[in-house]
Amino acid sequence: MPRTDAPVGAQQWVPSRPSGIDELKSAAAGCQGCELHADATQTVFGRGAPHAKIVFVGEQPGDVEDQKGLPFVGPAGRLLREAVDDAGIDPADVYITNAVKHFRFELRGRRRIHQNPGPAHITACRPWLVAEFSLLKPELVVILGATAGKALLGPSFRVTQQRGKLMPWPASAQHPEDFPVAEVQALATIHPSAVLRADDRDTAYRRLVDDLKIAAATVG
């Protein structure tokens, strides 16, 4: 039977004064802020440099990430790491996370088919993203795809129109007051899984790398 209760949200699981990302990650392992925790294997928290210059924000973990408990380790993650490399971004400058930290899927037989997280899941999970930003204080936020864009910039975000353009951050965020960091920049591009699905994968990959070159030049 479908669950109809509105999610309570993650806030009550977020430590009030976390000492670091590891403390957030431990706390997020027990999050029940929305129903996605019930069917997924585990929380998949962000990972990367504790003082990353660039924070990448994707949509949600996929099937492989759900099983391994690490973000961006499946096919899309491999492609993103390659693109980061080709763009000349130092991996030591990068932290990578998702707007929603549990895998949402539909069972078809034995297969788990990815489903986009809904607005209620994005809102429920937002306190984790806000807490990550508060600790990381990046110089640049790279938004990967439409779901992350809507989560951070609001429902009118269109990746096709806004990709590859530097935007002021947090001024362009939907709720800039959530991100009490120095004025820095944000850049949107497509999600690496969209490159994998593209008819012309080479062109889609080249355009992703071109966007990420802007990121590389921005953080110097």
Ligand code: SF4
């Ligand atoms: S998706 Fe986010 S809010 Fe929902 S249970 Fe997982 S960590 Fe908590």
